[in-house]
Amino acid sequence: MTAETIILNPAQPAIHPAWVRVCHWINALAILVMIGSGWQIYDASPLFAFTFPRQIALGNWLAGALLWHFAAMWVLVINGIVYVTLGFATGRFRRKLLPIYPSQVIGDLKAALTFKLAHEDLSRYNAVQKVLYVAIILTGVVIVTSGLSIWKPVQFQEITAFYGGYDTARYVHFFAMAAIVAFLVVHVSLALIVPKSLRAMVTGR
Numbered sequence: 001m002t003a004e005t006i007i008l009n010p011a012q013p014a015i016h017p018a019w020v021r022v023c024h025w026i027n028a029l030a031i032l033v034m035i036g037s038g039w040q041i042y043d044a045s046p047l048f049a050f051t052f053p054r055q056i057a058l059g060n061w062l063a064g065a066l067l068w069h070f071a072a073m074w075v076l077v078i079n080g081i082v083y084v085t086l087g088f089a090t091g092r093f094r095r096k097l098l099p100i101y102p103s104q105v106i107g108d109l110k111a112a113l114t115f116k117l118a119h120e121d122l123s124r125y126n127a128v129q130k131v132l133y134v135a136i137i138l139t140g141v142v143i144v145t146s147g148l149s150i151w152k153p154v155q156f157q158e159i160t161a162f163y164g165g166y167d168t169a170r171y172v173h174f175f176a177m178a179a180i181v182a183f184l185v186v187h188v189s190l191a192l193i194v195p196k197s198l199r200a201m202v203t204g205r
């Protein structure tokens with residue numbers, strides 16, 4: 001059976017089931033709102049010697065940005081819980097993201113950097129994709145929990161203590177954001193280089 005017959009045959013199971021696609025795009029939207037409003041919040045009390053340009057920050061001023069940040073937070077967290085629960089419950093995480101062998105990661109990374117990585121079978125992630133997806137899901141856990149610990153440091157004092165206190169948790173939250181932005185640059189570039197992967201994340205096939 002050729003790749004085309006698999007893609008065009010509606011009897012074949014979707015590469016990405018509907019719940020993955022719905023969760024993925026809700027997550028993408030929520031993350032963009034969180035990042036844009038997070039930059040505006042950061043600008044009100046910067047951790048480093050730079051601020052984010054107002055043109056790319058969301059919410060106009062601190063109070064406006066906080067409203068965006070807390071609204072998108074609920075969407076991100078509820079959607080994230082649904083995705084992670086279904087990821088484990090359906091066995092998708094085990095099937096798609098595991099196992100990860102270091103030798104395969106090195107081999108696939110070399111192939112990717114020399115543009116020799118095969119993209120025929122979209123139903124299987126290569127080892128580099130597996131690492132990136134597992135890492136970004138874990139980063140999602142870190143950004144949410146560090147966010148909770150600086151939002152309600154008294155109510156969530158165990159989490160704040162786990163991060164080494166309020167000030168350290170702020171740095172953790174910032175660097176998790178930076179990691180997500182770096183992931184997004186690579187992830188979106190790859191999706192555009194292999195447009196059929198983007199189509200599969202929209203239509204499922």
Ligand code: HEM
Pocket residue numbers: 020024027028029031032096122125129133136137180184187188191197198199201
């Ligand atoms: C906003 C622009 C985005 C685009 C265009 C995009 C595109 C895609 C595409 C095409 C795939 C399937 C690629 C493949 O077959 O490897 C995918 C999967 C994935 N993306 Fe994105 N993505 C975006 C944002 C995000 C964000 C913000 C995150 C997380 C922070 C994310 C996390 C993931 C994960 C974890 C998967 C694997 C899903 C699974 O198989 O369960 N994406 N994305």
